[in-house]
Amino acid sequence: MNKQQIMNRLLELPAEIANAEEDVLQANGKLILAKDMLQQKEDSLLLGNVIDGKNAEIRAAQMRQNTQNEREALADAELILKNATARLGRLRDEFKALRAVVDLLKEVA
Secondary structure, three states, X not given: OOHHHHHHHHHHHHHHHHHHHHHHHHHHHHHHHHHHXXXXXXXXXXXXXXXXXXXXXXXXXXXHHHOHHHHXXXXXXXXXXXXXXXXXXXXXXXXXXXXXXXHHHHHHO
16 A cells, blocks of 8 residues: 555545444344344243243243244344444554554654
């Protein structure tokens, strides 16, 4: 990268970081929603007497079986949040690294 490319990238990164922060917030909201949906489904199953196993292990298995879609949605939401958070971290690291390069170039000049 030459100096101009570094400067251009430094000017682009704040907007990309802001977008990545928004993605993290949205992913977090979807994760909270997925957790709520799972909890509502579990509550409905318990209150509707659908879960009727004779011991805790059987009841837990019945709960997992009846909430498979909600659990998959929760796992997907967790993965999306992790990916969004990782992307935000990479962008912030790139910004810091480029700022350090600019500082080094100032010292050399």
